Amino acid sequence: MAANNNQNKLAFLSMPAPASYVAGLGRGASGFTTRSDIGPAREGPSAEVIAEAQARRGEEPEIDPDQFQDPDNEYGLFAGTSYEADDEEADKIYDQVDQNMDARRRARREAREDEELAKHRAERPKIQQQFADLKRGLSVVTDEEWENIPEVGNLTRKKRKRDERSFVVPDSVIIGDRSKGEYENALDSRQQESGGFETPAESGSLTNFVEMGQARDKILSLKLDQVSGTSTASGLATSVDPKGYLTSLDSVVLKTDAEIGDIKRARMLFDSLVKSNPKHSPGWIAAACLEEHAGRMVAARKIIKQGCEQCPKSEDVWLEAARLHNNDDAKVILANAVQHVGQSVKVWLAAADLEHDIKAKKRVLRKALEHIPNSVRLWKETVNLESSASDARILLARAVEVIPLSVELWLALARLETPEKAKAVLNKARKAVPTSHEIWIAAGRLLEQETYATEQTEDQRKAKLDVVDKTIEAGVRELRRHQVLLTREQWLKEAEKCETEGSLRTCEAIIKATVAMEVEEEDRLETWLSDAESAEARNMVGTARAILAYALRVFPDRKTLWRRAADLEKAHGTKESLNDILERAVHHCPQAEVLWLMWAKEKWVAGDVPASREVLEKAFVANPESEQIWLAAVKLEAENGELEVARQLLVRARSVADTQRIWLKSAVFERQQGQISTALETLQTGLKKYPKFPKLYMVQGQIYQSQKNYPAARASFTAGIKACPKNITLWLLASRLEExxxxxxxxxxxxxxxxxxxxxxxxxxxxxxxxxxxxxxxxxxxxxxxxxxxxxxxxxxxxxxxxxxxxxxxxxxRSADALRKSADDPLIICTVARLFWAERKVEKARQWFERAAKMKPDLGDTWAWWWKFEKQHGTAEYQEEVMKRCIAAEPHHGATWQSIAKDMANVGKSTQEILVLVADALH
Structure with a gap:
């Protein structure tokens, strides 16, 4: 019974545990779930079980004050009411409102999140986005380019770690290495008995060191003889040139293992190529070139010889064979080549080049002409070897009989003939090759040269030059009839070519005949002006002049065309041609004041003041009320000392033209002559007529200021500012007056x-x-x-x-900042040049001064700084160049330039004198 009871006590071990069982719960343990418990996991102990266990341990349970609250009513206000249908409907409405609000907030939240994400991506884009354009660019990479991309190497520039492993060396190696450098200074017993060293052949005999030294010298002498190339047995004589030997060492190309490996692989490839396709001549040539590159000339000649045998009809193989052999062997090779490729011009020319004697060259070329009579190149080479013009003429006459369609040969024959015979040659050429425009142009050039070569009257010369125009015109017509339609640009290039070769009249004839081709009627003026500008930019002045001349014949009443033609003649022509252009211009455009003024100024600059007056008188007749012409006449008379005449002209101008500038010039003229009261009266009258003209107030205020009459000057400037508040100069003058x-x-x-x-x-x-x-x-x-x-x-x-x-x-x-902000301002460019000047960087300063002057040539201060710089660092040529360019630019602006140029003490001074004064005033 006792045994059964004990057995029953342990029966629970084989029984399944209760559903809520937790091991060690009575000792305060709590249940938990591991990863293996996921799935059919057990529930933990209930709250009652936990409370009971805590009570046994004497712990008081923690009571949550909100645990008895109604979950649907947090404050317990409606805990006792019943849940009806209207409550359910209200809950649905509230839920719907919550959903709508949540949806609205969700849209805003998602938009805000998208915006933040886009901003983040813009600031820190992904690597994929950064390389997106490059990935798209990979679509255009060809297969060949992809294959040629090199393999990636170690580009980190970091040294790779070496293998630092060490190994234990045996003691025998260390002992052997230690005893390697030791010397034995004791004799063993046998050596002591024999009295010396034993030879390997005979024990007990002494070693003869003298014979060993002689044998060594013998071997060394033989090696030296081999190096020097001599057969002397003594080895004392040598023919090695030290300088030549070092030079030969420099010329030796040492090939690396990689290059040798490449040569071997290429040799195998070419060997396979010539074996698989022995009739492919480029393969033989490439194989021979490879051997030549490797330094194996014998092998290269052997390969090319096989190539000549396999490809006897390829001229390139024969030429390569001739190149690889010396001169005598090459002659034999090319002699064999003409047996197989007798129609190859290259082979015959190569054979002629091998000959060093002129007679031998002629003999080869004439033999070549027997085989290839229709080769233009052979005829040209043969003619070029002739030193006699008569022999060359005979050869060319035969050449044009054999090859009547070669324009080059016809033109060469015409150049060697006399003018009369040349005409006949060109007529024959025109009949033989009716589609060649070069023949017609050559005919025009021939007529032009013949005209200028002989002494003739002006009418005769003009008549013959008109024949040039008719010839070119007929040539264009005939070419069009034979369906040869050269474009307008091609004809213009031919005209420029004629100008380059000195045939200006033929150039003009080509322009007359072709410049109107392919141009719409309404676009003619703009097209011709652009053609003239581009020709002038290429320094083709004759072509530009011819284009403008034709345009003026079509549009004789266009002032812009005449002005452009006058500018061209002023820049590239003579004074006579400029006067001729201006005379014709004012005849066709009498109302163009600028043309009259240009003509009068040219006469005045040339020193012909009466002619300038005459031009202005004609201008008065054509433009009686022109302000510019009246002022030009006044300036001419005033600067030539005719002050009373200038005053009378101004009086007449005030009554005839009556403009504000004329009143201003009248006051300034009187002020310059010292007639201050008259000047003030003139200004008062002018201000009554033109109260909005600021310069009248300026001159009046400056006159009062020069008289120290500050209140009157202040009143003048104040009145001017009220009348013209946008005029900056009046404000500046008023401020300087107060200062x-x-x-x-x-x-x-x-x-x-x-x-x-x-x-x-x-x-x-x-x-x-x-x-x-x-x-x-x-x-x-x-x-x-x-x-x-x-x-x-x-x-x-x-x-x-x-x-x-x-x-x-x-x-x-600071100058770098200024250049970034206003890089195109000439004042900044001039300032940078002055900085280079201060640092003694002369060439850079000169370049920047030139850049500033080109940017705005009307700025006088820039020219003055440049001239001051050249006075300090430049030569006389540089100073003269700057002075000349400044006079041509005629600057009028610049703070220092205007203050000095408008000073009463400097009235009548030239641009050169003003430049010197301004340069001295700058600091």
Missing amino acids: ADGKSIKARALLDKARLANPGNDQLWAEAVGVEERSGGSSQAKTVLARGLQECPTSGLLWSMAIWAEPRPTRKS
Whole structure:
């Protein structure tokens, strides 16, 4: 019974555990679920079981204050009510509202998230996006380019780690290596008995060291003889040239293992090629070239010989064979070649090139002509070898009989004949080759040369030159009849070619006959003007002149055409041709004032003042009310000392033309002559007629200021500012007047008002900076300059002032900023040139000065800085060049230039004198 009871006590071990059983729960353990329990996992102990276990341990259970709350009513207000149908409907409505609000918020949230994601992708794009365009570009990579992409190597420039493993060396190796350099200084017992070293052949005999030394010298002498190429047995004589030997060492090409391997592989490929296709001549040539590159000339000649045997009809193989052999062997090879390819021009020419004697060359070429009589190249080479013109003429006569369609041979024969016979030759050529335009052009050139070669009257010469026009015109017509339609551009190129070769009349004839081709009627003027400009740009002045001449015949009343033609003659022609153009221009365009003025100025510059007066008188008749012509006449008389005549002209001009500029010039003229009261009266009358003309107020205020009459000057400037508030110069003059009167505060106030009336004007800001600098406030000047740059960030004037306001070390970086902001401003370019000048970089400074002058040639200050620079660092030629270019540009602007040029003390001075004064004033 006891045994059965014990057995029953352990029966629970084989029984399944209860559903809520947790091992060790009575000792405070809690249930948990492992990964293996996922699936049919068991539930943990219930809350009652846990509470009971805690009670046995003496623990008080934690009570959640909200555990008895109604889950549907958090505050328990409706816990006792029943859930009806309207409550369910209300819950559905609330759920629908929650869903709608959630959907609205979701759309906004998703839009915000998309925007943030796009911004993030823009700032930090994926690598895939960065290389998207490059991936798309891979679609155009061909298979051949893909195969040629090199293999990736170690581009990290990091040294690869070497194998640092070490191995234990046996003691026997160490002992053997240690004893390798030791010397034995003791004799063993046998050597002591024999008294010396034993030879391997005979024990007990002594070694003869003398014989060993002689044998060594013998071997060395033989080696030296082999190197030197001599057969001397002593080895003392040598023919090695040290310099030549070193030169030969330099010429030796040492091939690497990779190159040798490539040569071997190529040799195998070419060997397979010539064996599989022995009639393929390029394969033999390539194989021979490979052996030549490898330095095996014997093998190369052997291969090319086989190629000649296999491909006897290939001229390239024979030519390659001749190239690989010396001169005598090459002659034999080419002699064999003509037996197989007797119609090859290249082979015959190569054979002729091998001959060094002129007679031998002629013999070879004439033999070639027997085999190939219709080769133009052979005939040309044969003719070129003839030193006698008569022999060359005979050969060419035969050549054109054999090859009547070769234009080159016909033209060469015509060049060797006399003019009369040349005409006959060209007529025959025209009949033989009716589609060649070169023959017609050659005929025109021949007529032109014949005309100028003989002494004739002007009428006879003109008549013969007209024949040139008719010949070219007939040639164009005949070519069109034979369906030879050269384009207009091709004819213009032929005209330029004639001009290059000195046939200007033929060039003009071609232009007359073809320049109107393929041009719409309404586009003719623009097309011809562009043609003339492009020809002038290529320095083809004759072609441009001919195009403009034809255009003037079609449009004789176009002022722009006459002006363009006059500019062309002024730049590239003579004074006579320019006067002729201007005379014709004013005849066809009498109302064009600029043409009259150009003509009068050219006469005046040439020193012919009466002729200039005569031109202006004719201009008065054609344009009685022209302001420019009246002022030009006044300037002519005033600068030639006829002051009273100039005054009378101004009086008449005020009554006839009566323009504001004439009143201004009248006042300035009287002021220059010292008639201040008359000038002021003229200004008063002019201001009554033209109260909105600012320059009248300027001159009046300057006159009063020069008389120290500051109130009157202030009144003049004030009236001008009220009448013309947008005129910057009036504001500047008024400010400088206050500054001259010692009222800097009022000058600042005026400039502030000016900036309000004219915002964004850099001149006003620059003047404000100048006022602060002159009054001693350098820090305030920098502040004003900074404000000006904020309002006018691209002003070259303000940036230039900012550069010079910086200390010397920081000017370079400041100039870089200025170039980025206003790179095309000539003031900045000139400032950079001055910086290079300060650093003694002469060539760079000269280049930048030239760039600034080209950018705006009307800026006089740039020319003055450049000329000052050349005076210090340049030669006399550079100074003369700058002076000449400045006089041609006739500058009128620039702060320093205008102040000096308009000074009463410098009235009547030339551009050259003004340039010197301005350069001296600059610092």
